[in-house]
Amino acid sequence: MSEMPEIFRVLAFVGGIMALVGLNAAFSVWLERKVAGHIQRRIGPKEVGPFGIIQSLADGIKLMSKQLVVPAKADPILYRLAPALTMITAVMVFVVIPFGPALVAVDLNIGLLLVFAIASVNVLALLMGGWGSNNKYAVISATRAVSQNVAYEVPMLITVVSVVMITGTMNLNTIVGQQQNLLQWYIFPWNGSILLPVAFLIFFVCAMAETNRAPFDLGEAESELVAGFHTEYGGMGFGLFFLGEYGHVFVGCALASILFLGGWQCPLGILPGVHWLLIKTYLLVFVVMWIRWTYPRTTLYGLLNLSWKVLVPFSLAVLVVTAAMLKVF
Amino acid sequence: MSGYFKEIYDGCKSLVVGLGITFKYMIRPVVTLQYPRQAVKMAPRYRGHIDLVPDAESGNKCIACGMCQRNCPSGCITLKSEKPEGAKKKVLTGYRLDFTKCSLCGLCVESCPTDALDFSKEYNLAGFKAEDFVFDLLKRCEERRR
Numbered sequence: 001m002s003e004m005p006e007i008f009r010v011l012a013f014v015g016g017i018m019a020l021v022g023l024n025a026a027f028s029v030w031l032e033r034k035v036a037g038h039i040q041r042r043i044g045p046k047e048v049g050p051f052g053i054i055q056s057l058a059d060g061i062k063l064m065s066k067q068l069v070v071p072a073k074a075d076p077i078l079y080r081l082a083p084a085l086t087m088i089t090a091v092m093v094f095v096v097i098p099f100g101p102a103l104v105a106v107d108l109n110i111g112l113l114l115v116f117a118i119a120s121v122n123v124l125a126l127l128m129g130g131w132g133s134n135n136k137y138a139v140i141s142a143t144r145a146v147s148q149n150v151a152y153e154v155p156m157l158i159t160v161v162s163v164v165m166i167t168g169t170m171n172l173n174t175i176v177g178q179q180q181n182l183l184q185w186y187i188f189p190w191n192g193s194i195l196l197p198v199a200f201l202i203f204f205v206c207a208m209a210e211t212n213r214a215p216f217d218l219g220e221a222e223s224e225l226v227a228g229f230h231t232e233y234g235g236m237g238f239g240l241f242f243l244g245e246y247g248h249v250f251v252g253c254a255l256a257s258i259l260f261l262g263g264w265q266c267p268l269g270i271l272p273g274v275h276w277l278l279i280k281t282y283l284l285v286f287v288v289m290w291i292r293w294t295y296p297r298t299t300l301y302g303l304l305n306l307s308w309k310v311l312v313p314f315s316l317a318v319l320v321v322t323a324a325m326l327k328v329f
Numbered sequence: 330m331s332g333y334f335k336e337i338y339d340g341c342k343s344l345v346v347g348l349g350i351t352f353k354y355m356i357r358p359v360v361t362l363q364y365p366r367q368a369v370k371m372a373p374r375y376r377g378h379i380d381l382v383p384d385a386e387s388g389n390k391c392i393a394c395g396m397c398q399r400n401c402p403s404g405c406i407t408l409k410s411e412k413p414e415g416a417k418k419k420v421l422t423g424y425r426l427d428f429t430k431c432s433l434c435g436l437c438v439e440s441c442p443t444d445a446l447d448f449s450k451e452y453n454l455a456g457f458k459a460e461d462f463v464f465d466l467l468k469r470c471e472e473r474r475r
Contacts, residue, residue, distance in 0.1 A: 035355070038354075038355045038356075038359065039351045039354055039355045041354060041357060041359050041360045042359060042360075042361050043359050043361060043363070046363075290348065290351065290352070290355075291348070293351060294348050294351040295344070310337060
């Protein structure tokens with residue numbers, strides 16, 4: 001796509017990424033409801049369109065046509081800014097995600113760093129939403145989300161550092177390029193460090209906690225905090241939070257498949273392309289949903305204990321072992 | 330220290346077992362029915378309101394003895410019969426069931442000497458007036474015979 005004038009390239013990528021975020025949210029909501037239904041031996045949505053596939057579109061239209069009510073005494077600027085900010089971070093992260101050999105909006109050599117730098121702004125959006133809506137439940141939920149995100153950022157970044165030590169680059173496209181077939185994927189222990197499967201597990205758990213997914217969804221614990229930080233949001237404010245959340249889930253799973261599962265590379269080394277990234281990502285998204293409908297929500301203490309007592313020591317072990325193995329071999 | 334690792338191992342194992350259980354449930358067939366389009370087949374011993382059993386020869390087996398009417402603790406059965414000129418037996422001319430009073434005890438069905446009564450499998454019973462639940466069982470029986 002390099003022969004196109006820059007402006008068209010930018011427009012095409014902006015349009016494509018926005019469409020992907022929207023379609024991804026619609027598809028993920030539908031998938032989540034179907035998975036939930038079948039795990040509970042129900043059917044899930046089935047009335048709107050074949051297999052209920054247009055259900056999320058109908059829900060989206062409903063959300064868009066609702067009035068956005070700003071609660072009295074809420075901070076009008078923060079209240080309005082928060083959903084937009086969570087959406088902006090979700091969209092901006094897509095800029096460096098490589099969908100194919102040449103299908104990446106900006107081929108940055110610090111792409112990985114950019115993803116974490118921007119994705120962690122999302123927690124600020126949750127805090128703003130919770131604080132700005134002048135609701136005690138929303139504030140409690142926002143503080144929980146912040147402590148959770150701080151706790152899980154640490155082990156996640158440590159494992160990512162050990163992966164970067166093996167790859168020697170932060171350019172996501174180069175990292176994918178190094179994993180040309182199944183045997184070269186960085187999830188396998190013979191590719192640099194014997195603790196790479198553990199690193200993948202830690203990364204995946206942290207990605208789930210970072211995106212506030214169950215069983216770590218303390219931020220929106222319905223049984224205690226009404227709906228958490230988006231208690232006071234209706235209409236498209238709520239819709240944007242949802243779009244953003246599913247966008248972050250997609251990015252987390254896409255990043256896991258880029259770092260550990262070969263991104264757009266085919267397992268057998270033939271016909272690489274965007275479809276492989278989508279297949280791997282949605283398989284991981286499915287696992288995230290499967291986990292959500294299997295485990296009950298943890299407590300806040302259980303969540304912080306898991307991070308500080310288990311994930312941080314293990315990620316440090318991964319780091320040390322990786323460094324030692326890189327030095328020795 | 331060994332307790333720490335054992336706890337992590339046991340925790341991970343139980344998580345995997347849990348995932349296995351939900352996956353098994355996910356691939357099993359669904360058990361819910363889409364109600365207006367699909368309906369549950371009622372069990373043989375389901376007790377709906379009572380119904381006259383249709384009979385091929387005479388329409389119904391009722392001999393108008395009035396046992397059901399007398400046995401009913403709620404008094405919801407009203408029987409009408411007449412003896413036509415020259416006939417030996419009484420003939421049933423009206424069987425009215427006031428279902429608003431019925432407690433589904435089944436004494437009428439038990440006491441019927443000719444097994445002319447039975448429980449129906451009707452459960453779609455919703456109405457706006459009390460009169461909607463007063464059934465003319467003789468008419469229902471005629472309709473079912475046709």
